[in-house]
Amino acid sequence: MASLDNCKMQSAVVTRREAGRREARQIHGLLLVYLVISWSVGLVWSSDAPGDTVERLTLFQLDPVKKGYVRELEAEPGKVLHVETKALEPPLFEIREFLTPEECAYIIEQALREGLYPSGVNDDAYYKAPANGEQEDEGHDSPAGEMDTEDERRHADSVFGDLDVNDDMFLDTEEILSVLNTDNAFLRHRDVLQMYSDLGLDPDSDGRLTLEEFLSLVFSDRLADIERWVWRQTGHGENKIRESKQAWLGQPGPATDPVLAALQRRVVSLTRLPEKIVQWSEQLQVVRYETGGHFHAHYDSNELDDMECMVNGVSGRFCRFMTILYYLDDDVSGGETAFPIADNETYSDRATKTEIYDLSDHCHDANLVIKPERGKAILWYNHYVNESTGWLGDLNLFSLHGGCEVLKGTKWIANNWIWVDDSYERQMEYLSNVQRALEEQKKTKAAMGLSVPRDVASGLDILKDLFGVFKPKTDTCSIVDEL
Numbered sequence: 001m002a003s004l005d006n007c008k009m010q011s012a013v014v015t016r017r018e019a020g021r022r023e024a025r026q027i028h029g030l031l032l033v034y035l036v037i038s039w040s041v042g043l044v045w046s047s048d049a050p051g052d053t054v055e056r057l058t059l060f061q062l063d064p065v066k067k068g069y070v071r072e073l074e075a076e077p078g079k080v081l082h083v084e085t086k087a088l089e090p091p092l093f094e095i096r097e098f099l100t101p102e103e104c105a106y107i108i109e110q111a112l113r114e115g116l117y118p119s120g121v122n123d124d125a126y127y128k129a130p131a132n133g134e135q136e137d138e139g140h141d142s143p144a145g146e147m148d149t150e151d152e153r154r155h156a157d158s159v160f161g162d163l164d165v166n167d168d169m170f171l172d173t174e175e176i177l178s179v180l181n182t183d184n185a186f187l188r189h190r191d192v193l194q195m196y197s198d199l200g201l202d203p204d205s206d207g208r209l210t211l212e213e214f215l216s217l218v219f220s221d222r223l224a225d226i227e228r229w230v231w232r233q234t235g236h237g238e239n240k241i242r243e244s245k246q247a248w249l250g251q252p253g254p255a256t257d258p259v260l261a262a263l264q265r266r267v268v269s270l271t272r273l274p275e276k277i278v279q280w281s282e283q284l285q286v287v288r289y290e291t292g293g294h295f296h297a298h299y300d301s302n303e304l305d306d307m308e309c310m311v312n313g314v315s316g317r318f319c320r321f322m323t324i325l326y327y328l329d330d331d332v333s334g335g336e337t338a339f340p341i342a343d344n345e346t347y348s349d350r351a352t353k354t355e356i357y358d359l360s361d362h363c364h365d366a367n368l369v370i371k372p373e374r375g376k377a378i379l380w381y382n383h384y385v386n387e388s389t390g391w392l393g394d395l396n397l398f399s400l401h402g403g404c405e406v407l408k409g410t411k412w413i414a415n416n417w418i419w420v421d422d423s424y425e426r427q428m429e430y431l432s433n434v435q436r437a438l439e440e441q442k443k444t445k446a447a448m449g450l451s452v453p454r455d456v457a458s459g460l461d462i463l464k465d466l467f468g469v470f471k472p473k474t475d476t477c478s479i480v481d482e483l
């Protein structure tokens, strides 16, 4: 059964696994974020005189107040938007007409021009063959029913008891799925039945395993067959955690494209974060789902742990303070964004893992389901703000979410992820390094007789010098793990 603790555990497990997998991924420099924050809010580095008090920046988080609460936002002069609270945990808001239809069409067009490629969570490494895959045709010669010892029998009995959650002395498909659905595997009830049929595991074909059937498959070493079957099945269509294509738009820093620049300004008004945090966060990720496309439940960010936030695209965890998601089109049926456990304190009593995570079959079991609507934005906080530091706090486990299966048509969204490093000190250190690099670059360019406007100097060239290539290759961080 899933529980908050399980979620924590899953997330922690995945944090490490994902972090390894992220080696090849690129994100641009948080360093720059902090450099420019300090400029824009005048903190820390503005204090020269000994004894001056150094101000600390704190993170602003919109107060959800209560569900249904609507606040007005004058995003641009004359353009008043309504920000409606949809959940308290995580704080989650919906803003209709955040983008105009023209802006939506433009973003889609730019993504098509850029070229979309399959979303990266389901990389090949994830579906590598099991360790003994090469021997898959070898027989398993322990004869059925030949139980080795009383201890083994007792152990198998107790495993059966653990799996038989409802104590009806049968293992139904849900109970079997709670074991089979690990990592990126999202098998369904029908898959389990198919497996029974393919492997002859359920002789009376009633779709459930008795204790005798279970013992027989355990002691005849059919577990290895099951493992191989699952490996083969995983990675197909709905069994994958994610089925979509994506493109990244623009460059880190103040957008030069007028549509993206207007969007950045609007996001600054909405989030009330320093504009440089917004500008120097991840590029816009545009995602297209075709019929059957989906993204099962996951977290966009990682739990805080010993690993540092990714700062140079080489390694580290994801530190996405918040997500702003835009719906670019609504010519689609299905494809809602679901938050299975939003505002829920009791989900662990109710839901099985499949129900929580599988957004193809269980989209509408989710506590909060948001329908795509062209131009609409939703925003939520993946992290709390730490009360004592005022800075990035723990991952909010209620922020679990995903994209329900598209039943018909095409769904287009864009993700705008706002990065904040949880270590304020590390950021300040980065800041001083980047500031030095900036000054050196300015001097070099000045010596070459080139004029270096401040924005340019703080922009791409510096990032490239510091970090090399920085376009993110893949995205979502936490995914489900076994219970």
Ligand SMILES: O=C(O)CCC(=O)C(=O)O
Pocket: 287, 295, 300, 335, 336, 337, 338, 401, 402, 403, 404, 413, 415, 476
């Ligand atoms: O498609 C959706 O509605 C959600 C997408 C999402 O969660 C993501 O891309 O991280």
Ligand SMILES: [Fe+2]
Pocket: 298, 299, 300, 401, 402, 476
């Ligand atoms: Fe997400």
